[in-house]
Amino acid sequence: xSEYILELKDVVKxxxxxxxxxxxxxxxxxGEIHALMGENGAGKSTxxxxxxxxxxxxxxxxxxxxxxxxxxxxxxxxxxxxxAIYQHVTAFPDLSVTENIFMGQExxxxxxxxNWKLMTKRAKELIEPLSKNIDVSKPMSTLSVAQQQLVEIxxxxxxxxxxxxxxxxxxxxxxxxxxxxxxxxxxxxxxxVSIIFITHKFEDMYRLATRVTVFRDxxxxxxxxxxxxxNQKLIGEMVGRELTQMYPxxxxxxxxxxMKVNNISKEGYFKDVSFDVRKGEILALTGLVGAGRTEVCxxxxxxxxxxxxxxELEGKEVKIKSPIDALKLGIGLLPEDRQTQGLINExxxxxxxxxxxxxxxxxxxxxxxxxxxxxxxxxxxxxxxxAKDISAPPSSLSGGNQQxxxxxxxxxxxxKVLILDEPTKGIDVGAKYSIYxxxxxxxxxxxxxIMVSSEMPEVLGMADRIVVMRNGRVAGQFDTEGTTQxxxxxxxxKQEDGRESES
Amino acid sequence: xxxxxxxTLSKITESRNFGLVLGLIVLLIVAAIITPSMYSLNSILNMxxxxxxxxxxxxxxxxxxxxxGIDISIGATLSLTGVICCRLMAExxxxxxxxxxxxSLVIGALCGAxxxxxxxxxxxxPMIATLGTMYIFRxxxxxxxxxxxxxxxxxxxxxxAFATKKILGxxxxxxxxxxVFVLAILFLGYTSKGRRIYAIGTNQESAQVAGIKQPRVxxxxxxxxxxxxxxxxMLYTANYATCSYMIGDAYEMTAIAICILGGVSIVGxxxxxxxxxxxxxxxxxxxxxxxxxxxxSVWSDAIQGAIIIAAVALNKFTERSAEKRALKERSALx
Numbered sequence: 017x018s019e020y021i022l023e024l025k026d027v028v029k030x031x032x033x034x035x036x037x038x039x040x041x042x043x044x045x046x047g048e049i050h051a052l053m054g055e056n057g058a059g060k061s062t063x064x065x066x067x068x069x070x071x072x073x074x075x076x077x078x079x080x081x082x083x084x085x086x087x088x089x090x091x092x093x094x095x096x097x098x099x100a101i102y103q104h105v106t107a108f109p110d111l112s113v114t115e116n117i118f119m120g121q122e123x124x125x126x127x128x129x130x131n132w133k134l135m136t137k138r139a140k141e142l143i144e145p146l147s148k149n150i151d152v153s154k155p156m157s158t159l160s161v162a163q164q165q166l167v168e169i170x171x172x173x174x175x176x177x178x179x180x181x182x183x184x185x186x187x188x189x190x191x192x193x194x195x196x197x198x199x200x201x202x203x204x205x206x207x208x209v210s211i212i213f214i215t216h217k218f219e220d221m222y223r224l225a226t227r228v229t230v231f232r233d234x235x236x237x238x239x240x241x242x243x244x245x246x247n248q249k250l251i252g253e254m255v256g257r258e259l260t261q262m263y264p265x266x267x268x269x270x271x272x273x274x275m276k277v278n279n280i281s282k283e284g285y286f287k288d289v290s291f292d293v294r295k296g297e298i299l300a301l302t303g304l305v306g307a308g309r310t311e312v313c314x315x316x317x318x319x320x321x322x323x324x325x326x327x328e329l330e331g332k333e334v335k336i337k338s339p340i341d342a343l344k345l346g347i348g349l350l351p352e353d354r355q356t357q358g359l360i361n362e363x364x365x366x367x368x369x370x371x372x373x374x375x376x377x378x379x380x381x382x383x384x385x386x387x388x389x390x391x392x393x394x395x396x397x398x399x400x401x402x403a404k405d406i407s408a409p410p411s412s413l414s415g416g417n418q419q420x421x422x423x424x425x426x427x428x429x430x431x432k433v434l435i436l437d438e439p440t441k442g443i444d445v446g447a448k449y450s451i452y453x454x455x456x457x458x459x460x461x462x463x464x465x466i467m468v469s470s471e472m473p474e475v476l477g478m479a480d481r482i483v484v485m486r487n488g489r490v491a492g493q494f495d496t497e498g499t500t501q502x503x504x505x506x507x508x509x510k511q512e513d514g515r516e517s518e519s
Numbered sequence: 520x521x522x523x524x525x526x527t528l529s530k531i532t533e534s535r536n537f538g539l540v541l542g543l544i545v546l547l548i549v550a551a552i553i554t555p556s557m558y559s560l561n562s563i564l565n566m567x568x569x570x571x572x573x574x575x576x577x578x579x580x581x582x583x584x585x586x587x588g589i590d591i592s593i594g595a596t597l598s599l600t601g602v603i604c605c606r607l608m609a610e611x612x613x614x615x616x617x618x619x620x621x622x623s624l625v626i627g628a629l630c631g632a633x634x635x636x637x638x639x640x641x642x643x644x645p646m647i648a649t650l651g652t653m654y655i656f657r658x659x660x661x662x663x664x665x666x667x668x669x670x671x672x673x674x675x676x677x678x679x680a681f682a683t684k685k686i687l688g689x690x691x692x693x694x695x696x697x698x699v700f701v702l703a704i705l706f707l708g709y710t711s712k713g714r715r716i717y718a719i720g721t722n723q724e725s726a727q728v729a730g731i732k733q734p735r736v737x738x739x740x741x742x743x744x745x746x747x748x749x750x751x752x753m754l755y756t757a758n759y760a761t762c763s764y765m766i767g768d769a770y771e772m773t774a775i776a777i778c779i780l781g782g783v784s785i786v787g788x789x790x791x792x793x794x795x796x797x798x799x800x801x802x803x804x805x806x807x808x809x810x811x812x813x814x815x816s817v818w819s820d821a822i823q824g825a826i827i828i829a830a831v832a833l834n835k836f837t838e839r840s841a842e843k844r845a846l847k848e849r850s851a852l853x
Contacts, residue, residue, distance in 0.1 A: 078661040091730060110721035110788035118731050122711055284846035406636065 018082030021046045021210050022067070022098075022179055027076030029062055036171065037073070038060040040236040042229055044179065049201060049211045051225035051242070054254055055472070055505075060214050062180050067212075070098045070286060099172035100181040101165060109157035114139040114148055116156050117171045142170040144452045146200055160194040169200065181212045182467055185219050195333040216304055216509055218247060225465040232256050248502075251509075255472065255501040263477035264452050268459035270480065272294035273331075275347070275433050275464060277316065280325030285311040286488035288325070293433065298455065298465045300479030300496075302472075302507045307485040309468045310352060313435045316466075317349040320341040329432075343372065346432035350439055352468075358422040364407040368421055373429040395405035395424040401452055416447025423454055434458065452478060472501045484508050535735040538833065539797045546801065550808040558794040564690065568682075568758065571692045572597070572751040574796075576774035577781070578640070578703050579631075579744030581585055581795050584778055585707075585720045586740045587787025588638055588645035593748035595656035595776060596630040597767035600752030604666045605762040609673040616677030627749015630656055639737030653771075657764070664764040671760035682758035692754050699747065705791045716740050720787030776823065777802050780830050801826075 029037040037059050044050050065071040066075055067078075069087030078085050079334055080096055087093050107116050114132070115122075118138050123131045139152040146166045156164060165185055172180055182201070186194045194349050201211055201224055221228055223240060228245065230237040231254045233339040237253050276292040286308035293299040301309045315322045318336040329345055333402075336342050339349070351357035359368055369392040371376065377388040396406060399420045403413055410421050420440065424433060436443075439455070440448045455478065459465055469475050475482055482494045484507040492507035528535075551558055577592050583590045603626055604619045630652070637648040682692040707713040715736045719726045726733060756762040781798025783790030805826060809819045 089730075108718050108721045108725055108788075110784075111714075116551070119718065122714070124711065128710050128712075129705070130714070132709070181769060378633075 018079065018368060020044055021081055024249040025077040027066060027073045029066055029071055029073050035234050035381065037066065038234045040231060043239065044210050044212060047208050047210055048226050049167055049213055049224045051228040052212055052214045053221065053228060054231035058231040060231055064183055065102055065259050067093065067181060068098060088389060094175055094274035097176055100183065101168040101172065101185060102183050107156045107164060110155050113150060113152040113167050116167055117142060117174055146170060161187050177209065179210050183214045184216065186215060186217060210459055218509060230254055233269060237502040246306040251505055252501050255505055262449065264449065264456055268457050270275055270297045270454065274329065276328040279328045279329065280315060280327065281320040281323050282311060282315055289490055290394035291483045291490065291493065292464055293464045294461055295464055296459045297480045298459055298467055298478055300475040300482045301466060301468045301485065302470065302475050302482060303485035303491065304469060307508065308488040309458065309485050310437055313349060313437055313466065313468060317435060330507060343429050344503065346430065348426040348429055348431040348434050350426060350436040352437040352441065354418055354422050359410045359418060361409050361411045365403055365410050365421055366406040368410055369395055369424045370428055372425050391428065395427050398427065399424050400450065416443045416451065419443060419451060429465065433464045435466045438470065439467060440474060472504060475504065476501065522815060527819050538761065539794065543797060543804065546804055551803065554808065554811045557633065566803055566807040568690045568692055571851045572755045572798040573773050573777060573802065574696050574785060575699055575747045575751045576800055577777035577795050578699055579747035579788050580771065580774040581778045581783050582740040583744045585787055585790050586737050587720045588737060590634060590649045590741060590744050591646065591771045592634060592649040592769040593654040593744065594767040595653045595660065596627055596745055596748035597770060598764055599630065599660040600749040600750040601627045601756040601762050601766055602660045602764050604662065604753045605669045605756050608675060609669055609782050612675050614618045616675065616681055619678055620681055623749045623753030624746050628648035628746040629711050629751065630743050631745015632738065632792055634745060635741035638649055639734035657702060662766040669762040674760040679757045679760055680831055682754050684702060690696065692758055700792060701797060712739060717788060770788065773802065774825050779827055813846050
């Protein structure tokens with residue numbers, strides 16, 4: 017028998033033209049906890065989906081106890097004892113804990129009538145060793161995230177899982193909950209379950225894992241014994257790359273502070289966030305996904321309103337209660353998802369451009385369509401939109417050009433501050449460059465830009481200053497000059513001391 | 520299923536049904552003070568007998584709503600089935616009544632299955648699909664009736680017996696309603712087909728991951744809903760011994776209202792038969808009570824509407840406080 021319970025060799029997975037996994041290797045020993053680490057977008061999620069049979073690899077070998085396996089669906093992997101607990105728990109919120117555990121394998125008699133009594137009893141037996149405080153008759157939605165994860169673990173155990181994949185299970189847990197989860201993971205390991213523990217936290221890795229595998233840019237980088245690799249070296253391996261992309265030169269003059277955010281907090285999302293942004297400056301807001309970056313932007317733009325703290329615009333405190341307020345004050349948002357939040361596909365391109373502020377085209381109560389179109393054409397030229405026909409819907413454009421339409425829309429409103437949430441997400445490299453050019457052009461014209469980005473090279477290549485967020489708080493502010501990827505990554509990962517849940 | 524760390528009493532007071540039952544009791548007391556005549560066994564049975572079809576419709580509608588859908592064609596299904604059964608019955612008075620009962624179930628199931636095909640397999644928006652079929656069924660009902668009416672002398676004893684014949688002092692239509700309630704509790708609570716209806720309503724994505732075939736479940740729920748609407752058509756005409764294509768107009772709205780009163784979540788996933796039963800009782804009492812009050816009966820619709828709004832407002836309120844609690848818990852982590 018093989019030394020490894022699960023082994024992957026040279027696995028390749030592409031989606032259309034995008035390579036999500038490029039010849040990755042992975043070896044999981046019987047009864048070990050193996051950490052899998054890497055930046056956002058390194059390929060970890062796709063990797064899990066390949067192991068659980070959600071996606072089928074294009075090429076490569078998968079071996080279970082030395083024997084080649086092919087997984088066509090999640091059912092196949094479940095039969096072989098492979099179970100995954102996803103980061104965003106995939107449960108049925110209105111159904112009871114018992115029912116969630118037994119979904120798809122209910123206990124029933126010959127007539128097909130459920131035996132709730134027995135199921136409840138079995139559910140209790142499964143849950144009790146994991147937690148004493150879960151009432152199995154309660155709906156899933158009444159449980160905390162940590163408890164929901166335990167239910168998912170119970171579900172996996174009820175199916176005799178031998179390989180358990182945990183996708184960032186500690187991402188939204190308090191210290192105490194983490195510790196409880198560690199103990200459960202260790203107990204399962206001692207009982208012979210092999211665990212793949214995907215995490216961003218070094219603490220998790222040191223506490224639990226014996227070995228760590230690192231992915232970067234869809235590639236396998238290496239596998240080390242945890243006690244033989246230093247923190248510094250590991251970060252180096254995770255970041256690894258040089259700034260390969262080219263960034264256009266900047267020619268903006270940085271002026272006075274335009275907007276100042278003072279200690280804003282929003283219950284459940286972020287706490288005491290402060291920063292400022294100057295005329296002609298690009299300020300990057302970075303950190304891990306889920307650190308609260310997007311929510312901060314939504315609070316500045318009035319989609320939500322902060323519970324406390326204040327926002328100053330050109331030295332005056334302003335109250336922003338809605339996006340309309342924000343636009344009136346000169347703050348615009350380029351949303352993260354341009355398809356659903358930025359564009360209206362039922363309208364032609366030129367009407368998308370003018371949609372956010374049509375007041376200037378209204379004369380004597382009537383819409384001056386020729387003025388509207390003329391302005392749209394002017395703006396589209398300004399951003400060098402490549403479109404055959406601006407009366408076609410935006411869906412006829414490539415991703416990069418669609419994003420330009422959203423930019424043009426913002427330019428139509430006379431703004432001072434632009435918030436760009438992941439402006440180059442899902443855009444190919446060539447088109448990215450022209451988006452960067454537009455950004456530099458805007459700052460040269462005196463706009464202040466707040467850019468939310470998860471891409472480290474982009475942050476370092478484009479921003480003048482960098483604010484790193486971690487778990488709802490500002491974890492560090494840097495001037496781009498002299499800052500390295502390692503410094504940012506360290507700030508966004510570092511565990512604060514004395515962070516303890518109040519409850 | 521009882522909790523281990525909470526007393527039965529606190530469990531009862533926390534449940535949404537508790538509020539409903541309390542409301543029902545208050546309503547009954549007020550009604551008793553104002554219109555004591557309401558409380559004879561006979562008038563109560565009468566009230567329930569005349570409202571029974573709403574109970575049947577509401578159970579079917581509930582299943583569709585739990586899948587995160589809606590069916591507004593059930594009033595038309597009731598009409599179509601009623602007309603077909605009555606016309607055939609009047610033309611063939613020798614045929615035993617049970618035949619018409621079975622026929623009504625078949626016609627209703629076909630109507631429902633057609634809805635289920637459109638919504639489940641062709642992915643049409645439930646509201647739009649059933650709006651279309653509402654007109655289709657109503658149109659067929661008119662065609663088949665030829666604009667005619669049927670009156671008591673045309674109804675056979677065997678036909679009417681399914682609604683009006685008393686067994687142990689209780690009209691058959693109520694026995695049928697009770698049987699449907701019991702079957703619904705069993706089906707929705709204790710069979711995997713029934714539980715799947717909840718699963719696709721609570722989280723479609725998870726249902727897919729769990730390998731639940733959504734079109735099939737929607738088809739089933741809508742077929743059963745249609746079947747109950749068909750049954751209602753036969754029983755309605757048997758109860759009143761009259762029929763025309765105009766019967767059952769806007770009954771789907773009453774059924775939806777009963778569901779909402781009974782705590783069925785309009786966005787799907789949530790709802791229980793016992794809640795719907797209480798909603799049905801409340802609705803029956805309200806309409807009956809109002810009809811007994813001189814001068815107030817013109818307010819009947821308005822009062823029903825106000826009660827629905829109040830019930831939904833209560834729901835929203837409890838949901839919001841639960842949301843706030845969850846955010847607070849998350850805050851502790853920051």
